[in-house]
Amino acid sequence: MSKAAEIDIVSVSKIYGSTTAVHEISLKIPAGTYCCLLGPSGCGKTSTLRMIAGHESISTGDIRLGNSVITDLPPARRGTAMMFQSYALFPHLDLVDNVAFSLKMKGVEKDERRAKAMDMLRLMQLEAYATRRPAQLSGGQQQRVALARALITDPEALLLDEPLSALDPFLKIRMRAELKKLQTSLGITFVHVTHSQEEAMALADIIVIMNDGRIEQAAHPRVVFEKPATAFVAKFMGDHNVISGRVTKSEGDELMISVPAGGDFLAIGAEAAGLTDTADIAVRTDHVRVAPAAEKGLGFTGSVSNVEYRGSSVKLTVNGAGVEDFTAILSDKDFFANPVKVGDAIPLSWEREDALVLGRLKH
Numbered sequence: 523m524s525k526a527a528e529i530d531i532v533s534v535s536k537i538y539g540s541t542t543a544v545h546e547i548s549l550k551i552p553a554g555t556y557c558c559l560l561g562p563s564g565c566g567k568t569s570t571l572r573m574i575a576g577h578e579s580i581s582t583g584d585i586r587l588g589n590s591v592i593t594d595l596p597p598a599r600r601g602t603a604m605m606f607q608s609y610a611l612f613p614h615l616d617l618v619d620n621v622a623f624s625l626k627m628k629g630v631e632k633d634e635r636r637a638k639a640m641d642m643l644r645l646m647q648l649e650a651y652a653t654r655r656p657a658q659l660s661g662g663q664q665q666r667v668a669l670a671r672a673l674i675t676d677p678e679a680l681l682l683d684e685p686l687s688a689l690d691p692f693l694k695i696r697m698r699a700e701l702k703k704l705q706t707s708l709g710i711t712f713v714h715v716t717h718s719q720e721e722a723m724a725l726a727d728i729i730v731i732m733n734d735g736r737i738e739q740a741a742h743p744r745v746v747f748e749k750p751a752t753a754f755v756a757k758f759m760g761d762h763n764v765i766s767g768r769v770t771k772s773e774g775d776e777l778m779i780s781v782p783a784g785g786d787f788l789a790i791g792a793e794a795a796g797l798t799d800t801a802d803i804a805v806r807t808d809h810v811r812v813a814p815a816a817e818k819g820l821g822f823t824g825s826v827s828n829v830e831y832r833g834s835s836v837k838l839t840v841n842g843a844g845v846e847d848f849t850a851i852l853s854d855k856d857f858f859a860n861p862v863k864v865g866d867a868i869p870l871s872w873e874r875e876d877a878l879v880l881g882r883l884k885h
């Protein structure tokens with residue numbers, strides 16, 4: 523296998539006619555990283571991946587792989603390989619010929635390319651199926667053939683477009699673990715497009731959250747979860763309540779907002795200093811307690827609108843203080859020690875460090 527390479531995306535845009543699908547994004551993906559591009563449908567993930575692969579031209583900006591600028595190189599000369607959502611296997615060829623295909627295109631002589639294809643099939647634990655055709659394999663096995671076919675070119679970076687989406691939920695989780703193991707053992711850079719938060723959290727060293735052609739945050743999953751950079755990230759990743767209001771006090775990293783026709787809420791964060799007009803704050807759903815607030819701005823009293831039992835936890839939805847559909851996730855133990863029902867008025871509160879000031883993207 524060849525060495526991993528850093529991918530450096532510098533002010534890259536993608537414009538299709540009158541649609542700007544990607545707006546001047548910049549991103550460094552360190553060599554050997556498992557990177558997930560995550561976001562809702564139409565946010566520009568696939569366009570970004572296809573520009574790295576060379577299947578889509580770059581409207582403005584540059585992409586580097588290791589020390590080379592690959593912006594204008596054809597896909598086969600970039601040092602990248604792409605695995606497609608549909609796997610794109612040839613139905614009439616057996617596995618060896620499917621896997622060896624790109625070497626045949628490069629003019630590699632038959633014995634050599636078949637030997638290399640067998641090595642790849644062995645790596646994917648598919649050597650016993652070498653003479654089968656794709657239709658004679660399960661979904662998970664087909665996915666491994668597609669991986670073998672992409673990896674036979676010794677890429678410095680493997681690009682995967684929704685690689686798990688065709689699999690049933692059980693297989694999805696198994697293949698997810700296999701992808702991670704493969705990336706760790708090969709040590710090459712993986713860039714994986716997904717719209718699943720759970721998939722990205724499970725796999726990535728870096729999650730890149732995209733919205734409307736822009737990067738909202740690029741960070742380790744734990745950072746994204748604990749310190750969402752923007753209201754979009756906090757809402758998209760879930761597990762946070764986002765409260766928006768008018769700034770009434772901003773001192774150092776502390777901020778107080780007032781919700782229209784509602785309560786006042788306190789939050790902390792370095793972004794506080796720059797916000798003078800309106801601001802968004804995030805409150806962790808799993809750190810909310812059913813108890814009066816110890817300090818002004820760290821809670822409110824509301825009416826329970828929904829109670830959802832989830833096994834180890836219970837999800838409460840509460841409206842009050844000008845805030846709608848505020849979520850509190852309680853452990854089953856805490857909930858059943860003091861159960862509440864729809865229509866009850868309850869106090870909710872949290873600690874200072876559980877309310878964060880969110881930043882805003884500069885457009």
Ligand SMILES: Nc1ncnc2c1ncn2[C@@H]1O[C@H](COP(=O)(O)OP(=O)(O)OP(=O)(O)O)[C@@H](O)[C@H]1O
Pocket residue numbers: 538539541542543561562563564565566567568569570717
């Ligand atoms: N060939 C094209 N011509 C015109 N517009 C396009 C083309 N490909 C994509 N777009 C538009 O660019 C935007 C981004 O599309 P893209 O496929 O990159 O998003 P995505 O995040 O991968 O979405 P999905 O998860 O649905 O695949 C969308 O508005 C889409 O309609």
